[in-house]
Amino acid sequence: MTSPAQPTTTELLALLTLRLTPQLGPRRIESLRRHFGSAAAALAANLGQLREVPGLDSKSVAAIGTPSAAEQAQAELEKCQQRGVTLLGRGLPGYPAALESLGDPPPVLWVLGECPELPVVPRSIGMVGTRAASPHALSLARTIAADLARAGVMVVSGLARGIDTAAHTAAVDAGGLSIGILGSAVDQIYPSENAPLARRLTLVSEYPLGTGPAQHHFPTRNRLIAALSAGVVIIEGERKSGSMITATHALDCGRTVFAVPGRAGDPRAAGPHKLLREGAVLTESAQDILDELNWGTAPAQPLPELPPEQEKVLRALAFPTTLDDLHAATALALPELQTALVMLQLMGLAEEVGGRWARR
Numbered sequence: 001m002t003s004p005a006q007p008t009t010t011e012l013l014a015l016l017t018l019r020l021t022p023q024l025g026p027r028r029i030e031s032l033r034r035h036f037g038s039a040a041a042a043l044a045a046n047l048g049q050l051r052e053v054p055g056l057d058s059k060s061v062a063a064i065g066t067p068s069a070a071e072q073a074q075a076e077l078e079k080c081q082q083r084g085v086t087l088l089g090r091g092l093p094g095y096p097a098a099l100e101s102l103g104d105p106p107p108v109l110w111v112l113g114e115c116p117e118l119p120v121v122p123r124s125i126g127m128v129g130t131r132a133a134s135p136h137a138l139s140l141a142r143t144i145a146a147d148l149a150r151a152g153v154m155v156v157s158g159l160a161r162g163i164d165t166a167a168h169t170a171a172v173d174a175g176g177l178s179i180g181i182l183g184s185a186v187d188q189i190y191p192s193e194n195a196p197l198a199r200r201l202t203l204v205s206e207y208p209l210g211t212g213p214a215q216h217h218f219p220t221r222n223r224l225i226a227a228l229s230a231g232v233v234i235i236e237g238e239r240k241s242g243s244m245i246t247a248t249h250a251l252d253c254g255r256t257v258f259a260v261p262g263r264a265g266d267p268r269a270a271g272p273h274k275l276l277r278e279g280a281v282l283t284e285s286a287q288d289i290l291d292e293l294n295w296g297t298a299p300a301q302p303l304p305e306l307p308p309e310q311e312k313v314l315r316a317l318a319f320p321t322t323l324d325d326l327h328a329a330t331a332l333a334l335p336e337l338q339t340a341l342v343m344l345q346l347m348g349l350a351e352e353v354g355g356r357w358a359r360r
Contacts, residue, residue, distance in 0.1 A: 009089075010040050012087060013077060014038070015090065015092075017070050019208075021069045025104070026104040026107055027055070027104050028060060031055050032056075033091065035052075036053075050064055076209065083187065084112065085187075086110075086111040090106070090107050095109070097118065097119055097120045098120055098121070099227050099228070102223055109204055110186050110204070110205045110206070111202065114177065121230050122228060123153055124153060124156050124179070125148055125155060125230065125231055125258075126233065127156070127157050128225060129236040129237050130237050130238070131163075133235070133236050134266070135356075137163065137235050138163065138166045140235060141170070141235050143286075144233065145171045145286075146171065149171040150176065151298045153176070153286075154178065155176065155178045156228050157178070157179075159194055172200045180202070183218040184211055184213040184217065186203040188210065223246075225249075226249035227255075230255060230256065231257065231258055232247060232250040232256075232258065233258040233260065234247055234259045234271060236269065237271035238267050239270045244274075256293065258288070259271075259275040259280040307340075310343055312332065312340075314344060316329045316330050317357060320353065320358035323341075326341075348360055
């Protein structure tokens with residue numbers, strides 16, 4: 001994805017017209033584009049020529065080039081221009097090359113926000129997981145996303161509650177870019193409480209403006225998360241879940257699957273554990289991801305000037321850990337350790353989540 005200039009070309013309008021024709025999906029639109037050389041040529045074809053296109057039935061042929069679809073496309077184009085939404089058409093400049101790894105790339109993308117260029121294998125990581133995530137998983141997602149962002153890696157997720165929200169928020173808080181792939185239009189944020197967060201992200205959708213969220217949109221959305229990433233990290237998810245669908249899409253696209261181990265017996269750990277048994281990369285930190293993809297070392301987060309005991313505790317919080325483990329790791333007296341934790345908490349440098357202490 002390139003700069004947010006709107007390419008108001010005949011071909012883009014033709015692609016948009018085909019996209020808004022109800023009988024046509026991505027595969028049929030691509031068949032038309034390949035058969036005639038362009039979407040514009042397909043719209044100019046007569047019925048006899050259209051009948052020669054493989055995979056088109058009579059209803060599809062009859063629907064192509066109807067005035068209603070052309071009028072809707074023109075209106076959609078004008079609305080996008082008014083609202084600062086970029087349209088990217090397949091085969092046109094700016095369309096993400098990474099999506100060509102899919103069997104059914106969207107013919108048109110709606111993009112709101114900064115449009116980073118995404119090569120075939122982008123320097124970005126998808127992060128997904130359950131909406132009902134454990135406190136430990138949320139804390140770990142924040143840490144991994146922030147460290148990836150500081151290493152110059154874009155974080156891609158789906159703006160859902162739970163792991164998605166934690167990953168997006170941590171990435172942009174760390175000064176990085178984060179892409180939210182929506183199961184609705186870019187002007188229909190779901191869940192609504194994530195509207196402030198959405199304004200800090202680049203939003204991507206394959207749905208026209210005004211399209212609300214629908215259950216069947218989300219599995220489709222997941223394939224874009226996979227394709228727009230060099231790898232996908234699964235942090236909690238049941239065996240049958242959207243996270244596992246995303247992992248399957250990642251494998252289909254030739255991407256790397258990373259899985260964070262969870263607590264034995266927790267249903268939310270069942271998905272990642274299944275992936276680990278099948279060969280996913282065991283992941284406990286951003287560095288595990290950077291090492292696997294040969295992307296270098298995550299920059300160390302600068303520490304403020306602290307008393308020695310507080311600095312010792314903060315360094316021991318590289319991963320979420322219990323008070324007993326901290327006691328053993330720091331060799332501080334328990335009252336001294338507890339005082340240090342309270343001070344770090346007051347400064348916003350540490351937090352207690354689900355019985356474990358973690359660096360913020």
